[in-house]
Amino acid sequence: EPEVTQTPSHQVTQMGQEVILRCVPISNHLYFYWYRQILGQKVEFLVSFYNNEISEKSEIFDDQFSVERPDGSNFTLKIRSTKLEDSAMYFCASSEALAGREAFFGQGTRLTVV
Amino acid sequence: TQLLEQSPQFLSIQEGENLTVYCNSSSVFSSLQWYRQEPGEGPVLLVTVVTGGEVKKLKRLTFQFGDARKDSSLHITAAQPGDTGLYLCAGAGNNDMRFGAGTRLTVKP
Numbered sequence: 244e245p246e247v248t249q250t251p252s253h254q255v256t257q258m259g260q261e262v263i264l265r266c267v268p269i270s271n272h273l274y275f276y277w278y279r280q281i282l283g284q285k286v287e288f289l290v291s292f293y294n295n296e297i298s299e300k301s302e303i304f305d306d307q308f309s310v311e312r313p314d315g316s317n318f319t320l321k322i323r324s325t326k327l328e329d330s331a332m333y334f335c336a337s338s339e340a341l342a343g344r345e346a347f348f349g350q351g352t353r354l355t356v357v
Numbered sequence: 358t359q360l361l362e363q364s365p366q367f368l369s370i371q372e373g374e375n376l377t378v379y380c381n382s383s384s385v386f387s388s389l390q391w392y393r394q395e396p397g398e399g400p401v402l403l404v405t406v407v408t409g410g411e412v413k414k415l416k417r418l419t420f421q422f423g424d425a426r427k428d429s430s431l432h433i434t435a436a437q438p439g440d441t442g443l444y445l446c447a448g449a450g451n452n453d454m455r456f457g458a459g460t461r462l463t464v465k466p
Contacts, residue, residue, distance in 0.1 A: 276454070286400065286445065286456040298452035334399050344388045344449045348399035
């Protein structure tokens with residue numbers, strides 16, 4: 244069964260460093276998303292991406308965040324200068340057709356900023 | 358920002374009992390999804406409801422979308438310990454999908 248895959252599963256980085264989280268969405272899906280979940284808290288929307296551009300972003304997605312689809316399969320989230328409060332699970336998701344509907348999630352990347 | 362309120366936040370019941378959890382908003386959604394999340398894993402899609410008043414069944418789980426497409430409920434019949442988990446609702450906007458905080462269900466044997 245097709246699935247969204249994310250790498251790495253766990254990343255530890257020093258404060259101020261740049262990190263890139265990688266995702267391979269389901270192949271025929273058109274919409275891609277990043278979400279964040281701080282430990283014990285709710286799943287928070289970061290950004291949606293369609294047709295090689297950002298469709299919508301939340302107030303969390305500030306200038307230190309960027310997304311890219313560098314080739315036909317990967318979808319990346321870059322955090323330019325990590326802060327302690329960026330420590331969280333980051334989930335990638337994709338959906339086939341209509342935006343925001345029936346998104347399938349990856350297993351997440353646990354980011355720890357020290 | 359479309360805000361989804363889920364209630365109750367926590368629910369602990371005995372095996373065999375029935376339960377209902379709620380997802381409410383002041384906003385209208387084009388669709389609403391229910392997910393289940395296990396610790397350390399990504400949310401897993403259970404169902405999507407699209408039409409106001411729609412009812413969908415998934416074995417012992419019954420999902421209903423409110424007539425005005427602002428709220429939804431999840432009813433579990435004869436709960437089992439395997440139903441234990443975090444149940445999340447998520448409403449679809451034009452280009453995004455926002456989650457409620459979830460209901461953490463514990464079913465004791």
